[in-house]
Amino acid sequence: MKTIKVFVSVVLVISIAGCSTFVPHTQKVSIVASEPDAKIYINGDLIGTGRAETKVPRNRDASVMVKCDGYYTATRMLSTTMSGIGVVDIIFGWIWLVPWLGLLSPGSKEIDTPNITVVLDKEKK
Numbered sequence: 001m002k003t004i005k006v007f008v009s010v011v012l013v014i015s016i017a018g019c020s021t022f023v024p025h026t027q028k029v030s031i032v033a034s035e036p037d038a039k040i041y042i043n044g045d046l047i048g049t050g051r052a053e054t055k056v057p058r059n060r061d062a063s064v065m066v067k068c069d070g071y072y073t074a075t076r077m078l079s080t081t082m083s084g085i086g087v088v089d090i091i092f093g094w095i096w097l098v099p100w101l102g103l104l105s106p107g108s109k110e111i112d113t114p115n116i117t118v119v120l121d122k123e124k125k
Contacts, residue, residue, distance in 0.1 A: 019085045023107025026055035027114060029078060031064055034119040038068035042078075058083070059106035064116065071120035083110040 031040050036050040042062050047054045056062045062078040089108060 020083070020089050020105045020107035023058075023083070023085055023105070025058060025106040027058045027111050029054055029056050029062070029111060030115045031066070032117045033066045033068070034117070035068045035071060038066050038071070038118075038120060040118075041065040041067070056111065057106055058111065059109040062111070064118070066118045066120060068120055071122055074118045074120055076116055076118060078111050078113060078116075080109040081112045083108055 029042070030051070030053045031042075031047075032051045033040060038050060039046055040048050040050075040052045042054060042056065042064055044063075044065075056078065059080060061080055064076040064078060066074045085107060
């Protein structure tokens with residue numbers, strides 16, 4: 001009987017631990033370059049040419065670099081911000097402390113600009 005009470009208590013705590021806990025830890029990001037043959041890198045890794053989609057961790061900033069012969073290299077930063085679900089965890093944390101645990105999860109953050117277009121400038125000769 002004691003084992004059942006402990007099990008039910010653990011399940012109850014986990015189920016109300018914060019909505020952010022149940023959000024995927026990665027977020028889809030889409031990058032479109034003005035030149036179809038431009039190479040697109042995120043955090044130094046080549047992810048595509050011209051246009052690309054990938055998933056990045058929600059709780060970490062990411063660096064986007066776009067390179068193309070005859071054009072200046074362009075860089076952008078993908079920054080994180082508190083997600084709407086993270087805000088809900090903060091609000092309900094004041095009522096019941098357990099949702100604050102969700103703030104420890106990557107799901108409490110989101111990439112602030114998940115869709116970007118990079119226009120490359122021609123190099124001067």
